Amino acid sequence: xxxxxxxxxxxxxxxxxxxxxxxxxxxxxxxxxxxxxxxxxxxxxxxxxxxxxxxxxxxxxxxxxxxxxxxxxxxxxxxxxxxxxxxxxxxxxxxxxxxxxxxxxxxxxxxxxxxxxxxxxxxxxxxxxxxxxxxxxxxxxxxxxxxxxxxxxxxxxxxxxxxxxxxxxxxxxxxxxxxxxxxxxxxxxxxxxxxxxxxxxxxxxxxxxxxxxxxxxxxxxxxxxxxxxxx
Amino acid sequence: xxxxxxxxxxxxxxxxxxxxxxxxxxxxxxxxxxxxxxxxxxxxxxxxxxxxxxxxxxxxxxxxxxxxxxxxxxxxxxxxxxxxxxxxxxxxxxxxxxxxxxxxxxxxxxxxxxxxxxxxxxxxxxxxxxxxxxxxxxxxxxxxxxxxxxxxxxxxxxxxxxxxxxxxxxxxxxxxxxxxxxxxxxxxxxxxxxxxxxxxxxxxxxxxxxxxxxxxxxxxxxxxxxxxxxx
Amino acid sequence: xxxxxxxxxxxxxxxxxxxxxxxxxxxxxxxxxxxxxxxxxxxxxxxxxxxxxxxxxxxxxxxxxxxxxxxxxxxxxxxxxxxxxxxxxxxxxxxxxxxxxxxxxxxxxxxxxxxxxxxxxxxxxxxxxxxxxxxxxxxxxxxxxxxxxxxxxxxxxxxxxxxxxxxxxxxxxxxxxxxxxxxxxxxxxxxxxxxxxxxxxxxxxxxxxxxxxxxxxxxxxxxxxxxxxxx
Numbered sequence: 001x002x003x004x005x006x007x008x009x010x011x012x013x014x015x016x017x018x019x020x021x022x023x024x025x026x027x028x029x030x031x032x033x034x035x036x037x038x039x040x041x042x043x044x045x046x047x048x049x050x051x052x053x054x055x056x057x058x059x060x061x062x063x064x065x066x067x068x069x070x071x072x073x074x075x076x077x078x079x080x081x082x083x084x085x086x087x088x089x090x091x092x093x094x095x096x097x098x099x100x101x102x103x104x105x106x107x108x109x110x111x112x113x114x115x116x117x118x119x120x121x122x123x124x125x126x127x128x129x130x131x132x133x134x135x136x137x138x139x140x141x142x143x144x145x146x147x148x149x150x151x152x153x154x155x156x157x158x159x160x161x162x163x164x165x166x167x168x169x170x171x172x173x174x175x176x177x178x179x180x181x182x183x184x185x186x187x188x189x190x191x192x193x194x195x196x197x198x199x200x201x202x203x204x205x206x207x208x209x210x211x212x213x214x215x216x217x218x219x220x221x222x223x224x225x226x227x228x229x230x231x
Numbered sequence: 232x233x234x235x236x237x238x239x240x241x242x243x244x245x246x247x248x249x250x251x252x253x254x255x256x257x258x259x260x261x262x263x264x265x266x267x268x269x270x271x272x273x274x275x276x277x278x279x280x281x282x283x284x285x286x287x288x289x290x291x292x293x294x295x296x297x298x299x300x301x302x303x304x305x306x307x308x309x310x311x312x313x314x315x316x317x318x319x320x321x322x323x324x325x326x327x328x329x330x331x332x333x334x335x336x337x338x339x340x341x342x343x344x345x346x347x348x349x350x351x352x353x354x355x356x357x358x359x360x361x362x363x364x365x366x367x368x369x370x371x372x373x374x375x376x377x378x379x380x381x382x383x384x385x386x387x388x389x390x391x392x393x394x395x396x397x398x399x400x401x402x403x404x405x406x407x408x409x410x411x412x413x414x415x416x417x418x419x420x421x422x423x424x425x426x427x428x429x430x431x432x433x434x435x436x437x438x439x440x441x442x443x444x445x446x447x448x449x450x451x452x453x454x455x456x457x458x459x460x461x462x
Numbered sequence: 463x464x465x466x467x468x469x470x471x472x473x474x475x476x477x478x479x480x481x482x483x484x485x486x487x488x489x490x491x492x493x494x495x496x497x498x499x500x501x502x503x504x505x506x507x508x509x510x511x512x513x514x515x516x517x518x519x520x521x522x523x524x525x526x527x528x529x530x531x532x533x534x535x536x537x538x539x540x541x542x543x544x545x546x547x548x549x550x551x552x553x554x555x556x557x558x559x560x561x562x563x564x565x566x567x568x569x570x571x572x573x574x575x576x577x578x579x580x581x582x583x584x585x586x587x588x589x590x591x592x593x594x595x596x597x598x599x600x601x602x603x604x605x606x607x608x609x610x611x612x613x614x615x616x617x618x619x620x621x622x623x624x625x626x627x628x629x630x631x632x633x634x635x636x637x638x639x640x641x642x643x644x645x646x647x648x649x650x651x652x653x654x655x656x657x658x659x660x661x662x663x664x665x666x667x668x669x670x671x672x673x674x675x676x677x678x679x680x681x682x683x684x685x686x687x688x689x690x691x692x693x
Contacts, residue, residue, distance in 0.1 A: 214605060324497070401588070430615045
């Protein structure tokens with residue numbers, strides 16, 4: 001093969017590796033943000049952002065811009081570092097895209113977690129909160145940084161009552177009998193149910209597609225599943 | 232080093248890069264599926280699948296095959312786009328494996344999330360649902376696509392009552408005193424507990440193994456942890 | 463370009479690819495651990511660790527070392543494989559770092575999930591549990607293995623009562639009216655709220671930054687969002 005061709009292959013690979021590295025850099029940056037949010041570490045959070053006037057925080061309650069906007073938002077939450085404060089926003093199920101020129105990127109994440117927000121004399125507001133992020137990233141002097149955050153809530157509720165409004169929650173249905181499978185009326189599957197009740201407390205372990213990553217041996221779920229009725 | 236050898240190294244790298252790209256492509260595909268499921272976007276979901284007769288959906292309630300099977304299943308859920316419907320199935324903790332020939336792949340994910348399923352006059356059924364996916368992927372004309380979905384439920388329960396059957400839930404135990412650590416009877420650790428109560432509302436921040444990803448500076452948790460008793 | 467230079471580029475790429483492969487290997491190893499924990503598969507779990515005396519498990523309740531320590535800990539939990547036992551610890555939001563020499567690595571994860579722990583005659587203890595892992599990894603004979611686990615709890619609570627102590631839970635506030643947005647007193651955003659109520663049951667779908675990964679077409683959320691007030 002000609003030298004020229006080999007060089008072209010090397011150049012193509014370098015570009016691909018840069019894209020893969022960019023994905024991992026953005027993933028790490030966003031997950032670091034997730035961990036800095038829990039107990040609120042404002043300096044660390046603000047240092048994740050690019051140094052640009054068009055840095056943007058877009059919440060349903062309003063928008064903040066630039067370094068000063070970051071300070072106005074992140075600097076005003078839990079300023080006394082109250083240990084009863086907790087803001088868990090785990091970042092989950094990333095979809096990350098890198099621009100063709102490799103200079104900017106975008107990512108979508110679920111945000112999900114447990115909140116404990118002190119409300120003065122009223123006590124601590126407790127909620128299970130969830131929303132979606134669509135964030136922008138930019139490479140500044142060779143380093144990937146957070147550029148814009150856009151967040152919309154999907155639901156929030158107390159652990160006990162959940163997300164559906166109380167007057168809309170359905171009355172509990174009778175539980176199906178053990179091993180019974182209920183299907184909706186429109187259901188018209190090509191093969192019927194096998195009548196196996198897989199769920200807790202059946203003890204069923206969904207077989208793994210992969211052998212043990214270190215020993216390379218089959219794992220033990222097939223033997224353990226023999227006691228599950230119908231398997 | 233001989234030209235031949237350099238070329239062999241380039242060829243080996245190209246194969247490795249293809250595998251890494253395949254992993255990211257499958258991750259993105261599956262996570263897009265997760266986001267299309269929430270408010271049920273059936274056209275987008277069906278377009279994630281390969282165009283093959285052996286496309287398969289395997290639910291405990293029955294199996295569906297091919298393009299027609301996809302339509303029978305995905306087309307019949309929330310057909311009126313009721314906004315009270317929500318089907319959050321976050322895809323989590325991926326284990327992705329690419330076949331040696333690079334043409335097919337497999338992945339395991341947790342599926343976990345909040346459900347709100349309108350049931351006509353009865354109201355909206357609300358549940359925290361969880362299961363495991365073992366899915367297959369295939370490269371079709373150079374593009375990775377969903378091929379087969381297999382799902383089994385692990386648990387599902389209302390936010391208030393959880394997953395253990397009510398008559399089996401243990402009576403609450405007395406909480407340990409502040410800073411007390413309780414260990415089971417069989418416990419025989421090589422070093423004893425340090426007696427630190429790390430959990431909320433201690434304010435403890437587990438030290439980070441990584442310095443700040445942008446500034447490279449130490450983060451501030453060590454100082455903040457000084458107020459936690461025993462640290 | 464000189465042959466020497468091309469070889470240097472190839473060597474640099476090989477190092478980068480090794481780092482990307484190490485990240486994926488560690489991710490897969492840790493997520494396999496997550497899936498082996500659910501129904502407790504002690505042999506599979508112990509086989510994930512390096513064969514070293516300094517293998518370490520660090521829990522708040524005490525530490526275990528080496529192969530014997532693994533056996534003392536993992537071998538003593540759910541030894542009768544009680545199907546009422548469930549220990550779901552999903553591993554989430556990874557931050558993975560590889561040492562410069564490529565021989566060791568570290569990772570931080572959320573651990574989050576549903577617990578069902580049989581307590582003899584008292585019944586089954588049910589909890590939603592969450593903590594953080596900071597784990598170490600080492601390459602042994604070319605294979606990445608778990609080396610050290612450090613875990614601290616962040617919160618644990620019953621599904622009904624959550625994580626805030628009952629006597630500290632805030633009294634419920636009146637819900638804002640439909641489409642109303644409440645902001646805290648200190649709030650001083652650069653742009654005000656647009657007054658859109660995005661949350662369930664609005665039916666709002668946060669627009670995707672990416673076109674459909676297979677068809678490349680725009681997805682349908684813009685049309686569906688037209689019914690949401692203010693959009």
